[in-house]
Ligand SMILES: [Zn+2]
């Protein structure tokens with residue numbers, strides 16, 4: 001029996017974020033990317049989400065390598081967690097490697113990771129796979145798509161891409177390589193679906209230059225541009241325009257500063273000498289000669305912009321005449337947080353530009369016409385939409401049908417479904433591929449149950465009640481104590497709480513010898529029932545019956 005090629009998406013299919021893909025042949029596994037996803041607004045207290053790689057646990061010896069397409073968080077963010085469990089070599093381009101190292105230094109400073117640097121155009125042999133990374137345009141330099149030759153055929157993984165003819169770094173997508181792949185025959189194309197609901201072509205990053213020029217020309221004072229710390233191309237554009245308009249630039253936020261320093265050292269970010277100043281220096285310059293690039297476009301409470309909005313930044317204050325520009329897309333679910341920050345910035349006297357008010361952001365992902373072009377260029381036998389919510393994947397499947405791929409050769413699947421490629425494309429069983437929540441230092445310890453509890457606590461609050469109990473006599477000893485949080489405003493609710501104490505005393509008056517545990521259940525039930533009758537709300541009731 002010959003080995004079959006299997007592709008199993010572990011993240012990024014059915015959601016935007018936490019991309020991770022497993023490509024398998026025989027006893028060889030090649031992984032592509034290991035990203036994070038930001039939590040939705042109902043995932044309380046979750047910092048971020050990483051892919052569920054449970055499926056790989058008993059195949060650790062088969063994992064040959066993990067290859068990274070580019071340095072965005074949704075492609076590298078989970079690496080510190082992944083490398084803590086899997087000791088495998090990482091392959092990345094120079095800038096991506098730099099971003100990974102900044103991240104690893106912060107998360108696991110002691111353990112050196114095995115990172116191999118590759119350049120677009122290289123040929124990398126890993127087990128039965130021959131990988132040919134090719135340059136793509138995206139909103140970060142040094143991103144690639146991958147041609148992966150396997151014993152049964154050529155796979156092309158698009159990475160995140162757009163067809164930008166005037167990219168910030170002057171380096172367009174490697175069309176020649178795509179044509180070459182096509183000449184050899186592409187078995188399967190895995191392509192970025194993020195913007196499959198956008199008609200036409202995604203505008204070039206170059207259109208932002210005009211927008212930034214306009215903002216900086218009209219701004220009466222400081223300009224604060226917020227963007228992702230990993231959007232190196234955007235940082236470059238802001239620096240370019242600022243330099244042309246005679247403004248000095250300061251970077252606010254530790255990740256922003258670390259990334260920029262690294263990208264500058266590697267030559268991916270060009271900042272003329274004398275343009276970059278510190279936040280302290282910028283305070284002594286005339287306001288209209290300054291630009292600050294900061295983190296916090298998603299309203300993250302600890303990022304620079306949110307701290308500015310509430311007046312809690314160490315050295316900066318928002319004031320009249322400031323202009324704040326949100327130069328990034330809104331990750332779905334973050335709208336409320338972002339709008340709150342925008343409103344506060346307005347309150348403090350700033351003028352605020354944000355999507356969709358002005359063209360201060362363009363997407364880094366291909367729209368429909370570019371997606372069609374990629375399919376036409378490669379003429380794949382099979383097509384698998386990747387990177388997107390189910391609606392994006394479905395739409396991308398439709399686009400593939402429109403340009404002539406037969407429906408039976410298109411697999412629209414979500415995380416965890418194993419695809420096998422032979423004469424036909426088969427969709428197999430589903431492996432685990434859910435959410436793994438990261439909350440502070442805890443990984444995976446919190447699941448749906450904890451989420452549900454947090455939701456209940458958040459909605460109705462809690463009531464703890466303590467009572468001493470004499471088992472021999474089957475009766476309470478002394479007055480109970482009730483504490484509430486998030487349930488009722490206590491001043492004004494004294495009557496209710498006194499009645500609640502009576503309910504508890506009654507519930508703890510039982511047959512002599514009754515164990516404390518039974519009394520606890522009785523107290524809990526009686527109190528819950530009483531509070532519901534009185535308030536029509538269902539707080540979490542936590543009883544404590546102490547035997548004396
Ligand atoms: Zn990306």
Ligand SMILES: [Zn+2]
Pocket residue numbers: 019072074075160387
């Ligand atoms: Zn991405």
